[in-house]
Amino acid sequence: MKRLNSLACASALACAFALACSTLAPTALASNHGTVGISDPWTRPTPPGTPMGVGYMVISNHTHQEVRLVGAQTPKAGHVSIHETVMKDDVMRMQPVKGGLAIPAGETVKLKPMSYHLMLEQLNSPIVEGEPVPVTLEFEGAGPMDVELQVQPMDGGMTMDHSKMEH
Numbered sequence: 001m002k003r004l005n006s007l008a009c010a011s012a013l014a015c016a017f018a019l020a021c022s023t024l025a026p027t028a029l030a031s032n033h034g035t036v037g038i039s040d041p042w043t044r045p046t047p048p049g050t051p052m053g054v055g056y057m058v059i060s061n062h063t064h065q066e067v068r069l070v071g072a073q074t075p076k077a078g079h080v081s082i083h084e085t086v087m088k089d090d091v092m093r094m095q096p097v098k099g100g101l102a103i104p105a106g107e108t109v110k111l112k113p114m115s116y117h118l119m120l121e122q123l124n125s126p127i128v129e130g131e132p133v134p135v136t137l138e139f140e141g142a143g144p145m146d147v148e149l150q151v152q153p154m155d156g157g158m159t160m161d162h163s164k165m166e167h
């Protein structure tokens with residue numbers, strides 16, 4: 001029952017922010033939501049000519065219902081995808097997170113290397129230190145949020161050339 005309520009609620013909010021919503025016609029929008037908190041948003045510098053960059057952050061859902069990160073936009077890139085890194089047959093691959101990244105009520109999900117991440121595709125210029133990348137996150141079940149990815153330098157140790165990974 002609770003599940004049904006939260007689903008209806010999420011749909012109602014999604015409708016409020018989506019341009020088109022034809023499947024559900026909510027009679028009222030819930031207004032008693034807590035907040036979704038973003039901390040430590042960061043990215044890596046990219047070498048010139050690299051078409052893709054990454055985005056990491058910690059998302060905490062302080063509401064009483066699941067929210068989903070369903071998309072993101074940045075003026076820095078033509079497209080942003082939500083990816084997860086998985087091991088398949090000893091090969092590391094990235095794949096889109098189907099249906100968006102769910103953050104259960106009261107939980108925290110980390111976007112971090114080797115795990116969930118934003119994939120900034122079709123970069124229009126390299127990501128460089130000292131120039132934070134503004135990103136607007138789109139949620140189902142919560143309003144859009146603006147963050148700035150801080151550019152953290154390569155640390156030499158466990159870096160990986162993302163662009164060579166298989167998608």
Ligand SMILES: [Cu+2]
Binds near residue numbers: 094095118
């Ligand atoms: Cu990726």
